[in-house]
Amino acid sequence: MSKETIEQFEKDRYLLVKNFISPELSKVMTTYTLHQNRHNHSPENANGQIPHTHSVHGDHLMESVFEHTWSKMEELTGVELWPTYTFYRVYKQGDILKHHTDRPACEISATICLGYDYSNLDAFKKTDYNWQLWVNNTANGQRYGGDPKQDRGYDMQPGDAIIYRGCEVDHWREEFKGVMQSQVFFHYCDRNGPFKDAKFDCRPGLGYPYTSKIPEKAHALKLAEAKYHGEYQAGGKHADEKDKWV
Numbered sequence: 335m336s337k338e339t340i341e342q343f344e345k346d347r348y349l350l351v352k353n354f355i356s357p358e359l360s361k362v363m364t365t366y367t368l369h370q371n372r373h374n375h376s377p378e379n380a381n382g383q384i385p386h387t388h389s390v391h392g393d394h395l396m397e398s399v400f401e402h403t404w405s406k407m408e409e410l411t412g413v414e415l416w417p418t419y420t421f422y423r424v425y426k427q428g429d430i431l432k433h434h435t436d437r438p439a440c441e442i443s444a445t446i447c448l449g450y451d452y453s454n455l456d457a458f459k460k461t462d463y464n465w466q467l468w469v470n471n472t473a474n475g476q477r478y479g480g481d482p483k484q485d486r487g488y489d490m491q492p493g494d495a496i497i498y499r500g501c502e503v504d505h506w507r508e509e510f511k512g513v514m515q516s517q518v519f520f521h522y523c524d525r526n527g528p529f530k531d532a533k534f535d536c537r538p539g540l541g542y543p544y545t546s547k548i549p550e551k552a553h554a555l556k557l558a559e560a561k562y563h564g565e566y567q568a569g570g571k572h573a574d575e576k577d578k579w580v
């Protein structure tokens with residue numbers, strides 16, 4: 335199994351994995367995200383990637399599952415990884431995930447479907463509806479940069495994951511027609527790659543808040559990123575870019 339997935343991931347730069355986590359665990363995590371959405375609401379701001387949608391960086395339940403699936407990710411991809419951070423959303427009707435590629439802390443990412451509610455569409459007999467994730471692996475890091483003939487859309491059921499090279503593969507979702515969909519993102523960097531300083535997203539460890547970033551590590555990552563892009567200017571260009579590329 336691993337040999338096949340490793341080869342496919344190397345060739346395509348992304349990989350669909352059915353049942354990455356079990357449907358039972360997905361159900362528990364979905365219920366948790368809905369409780370959080372209702373009782374501990376944390377909306378993205380109006381200028382965020384998905385305005386006014388509940389989203390959380392580094393949630394403790396998500397980071398716990400993250401920790402225990404780390405080795406599985408390495409087996410599937412054949413890449414030695416450092417986990418960087420988790421981020422989950424409870425998408426609402428009308429949400430659109432625009433074409434984008436990710437920041438270095440998302441060098442290798444998995445988007446995992448936790449659960450959804452499409453019951454509003456049942457009355458219209460749109461029972462085959464699925465909010466597909468679209469990818470284009472010819473983009474070379476450019477949003478909209480790939481050959482449109484290579485656009486690929488994938489259905490996802492609870493527990494399914496799509497693993498992708500976030501800095502390279504353009505990815506997006508069209509307008510969401512259902513009631514809600516919970517998705518969690520697990521982000522990693524290559525332990526032997528240029529963005530290894532993104533380990534734990536520059537935090538002391540998993541489960542720490544975003545605000546606990548260690549300045550020296552964050553600076554080292556920015557230097558690595560600038561070197562990669564060849565555009566570093568001391569003290570200037572790279573402001574805090576949270577929420578830009580998740």
Ligand SMILES: [Fe+2]
Nearest residue numbers: 435436579580
């Ligand atoms: Fe992304």
